[in-house]
Amino acid sequence: MLTDSISKPAQEILYLGLFLTILLLAGCSKAPSTESLPAIPQVEFISVTTRTIPDEPEFIGQTEAFRPVEIRPQVSGIIKKVFFTEGRNVKKGDQLYLIDPVPFRAIYLSAKARVAQTQVRLDQAKQDLARVQPLLKQQAVSKKNVDDAVAEVGAAKAALEAAQSDLIKAKFDLDNTLITAPVDGRIGRSHFYEGRLVSAQTTLLATIDQLDPMYVNVSVPESYLLRRRRELAEHKVERPDIFQLRGLMTFSDGSIYPEEGVLDFSDVALRPETGTLQGRFVFPNPEGKGSPGQSYFYPGQFVKVRIKGYSRIDAILIPQRAVQQGPTGSFVYVINGEEKIELRPVQASSWHGTEWLIEKGLRAGERVVVEGLFRIQPGVQVDAVQYRNSHSTPDHPDEQTEQTVRNMP
Structure with missing residues (x-):
């Protein structure tokens, strides 16, 4: 036999070779079976729902005093005394400045004397007229004498009225040498002090700011106004x-003022240099009537104003993690009826708390993947389960801080 002619060592080598060949064939036959049964990835999803949410845009604003009152002199002269302390509260009627009253008192006394003088002249003219009128009937005087007496009375009356007008002006100037506060408020720095010459109605002495309430002016872009008008017309916003x-x-610093303001003015025209429309809110500021340092805010501050009152109807909110960014913009993964993944472009406009507001791209009832995003791609079949943390979505998104991100790519 053949085996008898082969030596024993050679038989062992032959058997070993056959054994290794069988193992190699068995290993190759198992590899295709492993690759032909890939594991189906498991993902978590949320079902898209619609709800009504507050729509609260935010704009930059600047504070302004409710009634800034400029203190200007009504007469020209030299400042003799400054009565107030700069930066303090003043009451209506408090003395602020004294302009040297001596020349104005002299003018007043002179005008007063002229009034007395013209009054005497008028009295005398009336007496003369009373004497010549009876004599005319007796033909003791001519008609011209009577006419002259009547004219003298008229001239005396006119002179008296002119003198009285000069007296009123002189009294006004004398009274205005003492400048008083026209309103309650907080007075700023004085621009002039004792010994300085000031001009009537042109020199700005100081400014009194009324700090309760306060104005906040906001500038609203034209693009926002057009979009908001369109949303109101389409009944997307109320x-x-x-x-x-x-x-x-x-x-x-991020702190929020505890009092709410109310819109009390909206401009009638856009500002051509900025393309914005100005609105004005009134905020109560009771601390503004107190001593300096107690007020929450001052004129000239830059603040943010979040406008409350708008409501967005049928809004779609999804977790921020579900929104991905690609070369063409934002997108999400949607699970279709065949349990396969679809890539869906969306328009995400702003976020509320931890959720994006989706303007376009999704409908109520669709399923959006929020967990397991790294295990999927379009067309892949998945094992979809409900998102386990979906109950943590806030019921009142207006309690969350809203930050608006407009015109996303």
């Missing part, structure tokens, strides 16, 4: 009367 809109103010 609002009350424009002058019932409220404002919530945030300072530069």
Whole structure:
């Protein structure tokens, strides 16, 4: 036999070779079976729903005193005394400045004397007229004498009226040498002090600011106005009367003013240099009547004003993690009826708390992937389960801080 002619060592080598060949064939036959059964990735999704949410845009504003009153002299002269302390509160009627009254008192006394003089002249003219009128009937005097007496009475009356007018002007100038506060408020720095010459109605002496309430002016871009008008026309957004809109103010350090303001003025024309429309909110500031340092805000501050009163109807909110960014813009992964992944472009306009507001691209009832995004791609079949943290979505998104991100790519 053949095996008898082969030596024993050679037989062992032959058997070993056959054994290794069988193992290699068995290994190759198992590899295709492993690759032909890939594991289906599991993802978590949320079902898209619609709801009504507050729509509260935010704009930059600047504070302004409610009634800034400029203090200017009504007469020209030398300042003799400054009565107030700069930066303090003043009451209506408090003395502020004294302009040297001596020349104005002299003018007043002179005008007063002229009034007395013309009054005497008028009395005398009346007496002369009374004497010549009976004599005319007796033909003791001519008609010209009577006419001259009548003219003298008229001239004396006119002179008296002119003198009285000069007296009123002199009294006005004398009284205005003492400058008093026309309103309650806080007076700023004085621009002039004792010994300085000031000019009537041109020199600015100081300014009194009324700090309760306070104005906040906001500038609204034209693009926002056009978009908001379109949304109102399409019934996507609702609002009350424009002058019932409220404002919530945030300072530069992030602190929020506890009182809400009310819109009380909207400009009638856009500013061509900025392309914005100015609106004005009134905020109560009771601390403004107190001593300096107690007020929450001062004129000239830059703040943020969040406008409250708008409501967005049928709004779609999804978690921020579900929105991805691609070369063409924002997109989400949607699970279709065949349990396969679809890439869906969306328009995400702003976020509310931890959720994006989706303007376009999604409908109520669709399923959006929020977990397991790294395991999927379009067309892949998935094992979809409900998002386990979906119950943590706030019921009142207006309690969250809203930051608006407009015109996303």
